[in-house]
Amino acid sequence: MVRRAAIVAIGSELLCGDGLDTNSRWLSQRLEGLGLRVVLHLSCPDEVGAILDALRFAAERAQVLLTTGGLGPTRDDLTREAVARWAGVSLQLHEPSLERIRQLFARFGRDMPASNRVQAELPVGARVIDNEVGTASAFSLDHAGTRLYALPGVPREMRWLWENALAGELESADAAPPARRTFRTVGISESALGERLLSVEERPGVEVRYAAEERLGTIRVTLLHEDQDAVQDAWREARDLLGEHVCAVGGDTLAESLAGLLHARGLRVATAESCTGGRAAAALTALPGISRRFLAGFVTYSNRAKVRDLGVSEELLAARGAVCPEVAAAMARGARARAGADLGLGVTGVAGPGGGSSEKPVGLVHMAAAGPGDDDLRLLERRFPGDRDLVQARATAAALDLLRRAAGGGAATG
Known part of the structure; x- marks a missing residue:
């Protein structure tokens, strides 16, 4: 017992x-x-x-x-x-x-x-x-x-x-801890996650624990069962059900999962951020050994900085404004080119609480990942609910995950 x-x-x-x-x-x-x-x-x-x-x-x-x-x-x-x-x-x-x-x-x-x-x-x-x-x-x-x-x-x-x-x-020889498997998800709400994993929860003897990590913008999921094989079977089903929403496994955070992928594939990265204020760069540079993979981080909050530091077109900014997919793409390509990186990340949006409009409301964020090929470009648009801090945290997680996918990462395995 x-x-x-x-x-x-x-x-x-x-x-x-x-x-x-x-x-x-x-x-x-x-x-x-x-x-x-x-x-x-x-x-x-x-x-x-x-x-x-x-x-x-x-x-x-x-x-x-x-x-x-x-x-x-x-x-x-x-x-x-x-x-x-x-x-x-x-x-x-x-x-x-x-x-x-x-x-x-x-x-x-x-x-x-x-x-x-x-x-x-x-x-x-x-x-x-x-x-x-x-x-x-x-x-x-x-x-x-x-x-x-x-x-x-x-x-x-x-x-x-x-x-x-x-x-x-x-410690007791007859009270071994239950077998467990932990992973993290991104880009899916806790309610949607619970609905997606309903069949896993219904497996006999399997306990599923959810923990929203607002500061990381991820949800940690833990599967437990007395039997290791049962946990492995539950994990395989969960991974198949969630696909690319699984961004990290074991104790790894999303940033650590991305860093591991960059190391494994020998890719170097540079970031260009506006509304997230350097959070993506901070998440990566907090990790030991990342200097071999992280080359530069640009925080270009003003339009002038975007033009000066990243080469974003003044005409583009005048015509479309700073918060649009084209500017996010230009920021990603500019960061990649200026730093000589394999991958470039661009993030621009409206973190709030002010600055929004009917066309570009608070919480709207455009992200782009350029590379590793010269013509490779991934775009992502999201509307995040919450206050300024929460919008920034969620946008940072989405941006890191976009970069992870650009680096060739699908559903995290392990």
């Missing part, structure tokens, strides 16, 4: 927006990697009653319960008290933990403040988990069929404790 896990993140700062809970995401990835199924994330303030309610709620749904935060020395660190109430026990001073904290201060030539004593007061029956990188005393406690692990909220300490204690303890 697959063990269920829950995570309770404790800290008022997480609820008021002053802090971001990165611990739960990190822990979830590792728990699932060990074959546990994470069924719940909760956040609660630094209040004993709220923490106690969260513990009870989570423990009813999971055999393994992890808490983060609330193990410090200040008056708002109340996890120890809440866990003791949950288990129906009292707190008691754990002398070895107190001595460990004293020694930690002594190593830095300091006396332990009296307030740190509370960090050694643990629920009766708790098992201490040695923490060599901080003063918080982590511990585990079994109650009513659930094993609780109380971890510090400081990411560095929490991760050290996971790597040096919890990972080995939670």
Whole structure:
């Protein structure tokens, strides 16, 4: 039976927006990697009653319960008290933990403040988990069929404790993680994607997870099943159903998939962007080793820059305006020629919120990919919904995918 896990993140700062809970995401990835199924994330303030309610709620749904935060020395660190109430026990001073904290201060030539004593007061029956990188005393406690692990909220300490204690303890030979296959799609909405993959979702035992990645302009899809062959069969069907919408496989992003294709085929690229402001170039140049394939990136926002830097015709701009397929093509060809690249990308559009018209509304983007042959040209027109940032993100993804297809990439495989 697959063990269920829950995570309770404790800290008022997480609820008021002053802090971001990165611990739960990190822990979830590792728990699932060990074959546990994470069924719940909760956040609660630094209040004993709220923490106690969260513990009870989570423990009813999971055999393994992890808490983060609330193990410090200040008056708002109340996890120890809440866990003791949950288990129906009292707190008691754990002398070895107190001595460990004293020694930690002594190593830095300091006396332990009296307030740190509370960090050694643990629920009766708790098992201490040695923490060599901080003063918080982590511990585990079994109650009513659930094993609780109380971890510090400081990411560095929490991760050290996971790597040096919890990972080995939670690993089980009879709880292997399910087989999985992950890929990314572009140019298709999440609703249309779900409709297209309905037959995959209906395969016995197959779980399909969707995650929209707005900043990347892609959707990540994960297929899971207990059997590796079943996952492979589901992946083949999904790939056939989605075709060229599949832009990356495994952990690769769209940009990484494109870069891999450029490396494999020995192609060099240059970009010319207007409404995306250099995002396509930034996505590529963020990757190590791309200097062998990326030659130049032009951000030509004004018409004057398009003429000066890319050789776009003034007559064309006067007759058609900057947002049209002809200008996108001229930008792509200009970038390719000026940089001496095999492939050139051109992007021009109206990102908003202003600047649109009935003829050229906000969200309209024209893209072009020139090369690798002198006469090779691919054009793409899209109307993207959303605010300025979202239009730019989606246009960047579409442009990178257009470049990927120009480089000879169909549906990503692997």
